[in-house]
Amino acid sequence: MAFDTAPARDHPLSDSVLAQLFTEARTRNAWTDRPVSEDLLRKLYDLTKFGPTAVNNTPARFVFVTSPEAKARLIPLMSEGNQTKSMQAPVNVIIGMDLDFHEHLPKLFPHAPGAKDWFADEAARRESAFRNASLQGGYFMIAARALGLDVGPMSGFDPAGVKAEFFAGTSVEPDFIVNLGYGTDENLFPRSPRFTFEEAAVVL
């Protein structure tokens, strides 16, 4: 039916969808052994890639760590508290950021042929890479939940070690790592408090 895939504008989604994506979703700290197929990882990427980034620079790079051999390279570089759950999760995703994303702008942003030159300054380029790769990390986690997966993001790892082990000789640096799979309720934190609207927002 055409209706099923037409873009739905001004159409608030149901409470059950909002619960799956936001209000009832939880960071998981334990995982079933159910694997995640490469087909599903590709589907996840194909949602993530459409999220908006500055001049479509899409600086995020995704290393899906799934094999025992690859896990043996990654897990020792993680903080002790993150090792057991990361070993258990069927996939550990290293989300990297390409600091030389501007080299790809002639392809990614073809209607502005000079866009590459807007990012000649290295510090400004790093800032844009960090901001936009992190935005893409946000899209990635919500997209995973939209596909029925659970996520567990982590910053506790040795960045220089992960750079050397997985991104040596490239312009990519690690941003953060996400465990991915089908979570269990084991070791679930009690839901932590959130700021009220008044504490975090203002309408002017």
Add this chain to the structure above:
Amino acid sequence: MAFDTAPARDHPLSDSVLAQLFTEARTRNAWTDRPVSEDLLRKLYDLTKFGPTAVNNTPARFVFVTSPEAKARLIPLMSEGNQTKSMQAPVNVIIGMDLDFHEHLPKLFPHAPGAKDWFADEAARRESAFRNASLQGGYFMIAARALGLDVGPMSGFDPAGVKAEFFAGTSVEPDFIVNLGYGTDENLFPRSPRFTFEEAAVVL
């Protein structure tokens, strides 16, 4: 019905939902004059706040610019190319990041009373604020689409000017700005190319 609001685990969402959130959603450059109620802004915040952040630090702060007076303070600080559309959009959202988020960790992460001290180093704290506020910016935009709204994110503005005008005397700095409302197809860019899976990802 209890079923409607129960957390839906391992339940891939429909193609029409994925289209609304990702595959058919577009950055909007022109806006209808339909307003966005404060009630809807609060609903949007109440989805965004549940997205995962490191030690639940939720460093993003949201300034919803809606009145002519507030717009008159913001628009001149934006790049020329962003001014007309930002004037037209019913809401401009300044997404800020609180560099002193650690002060709030005794409240936000109560089960680890020492969490505040993990962020004594200012450079590491700035990095965490930037990463996690940007993640929250990603959640915010997908949540807006989930509520039937359109978004138009922008990095083209004077950060020092926005800091001075909206965050003077605070530990908050601007991250990026999002136009929010109900978009039109006017000035819509042609969809730009995205990296293939092989170009941006690898399975190990």
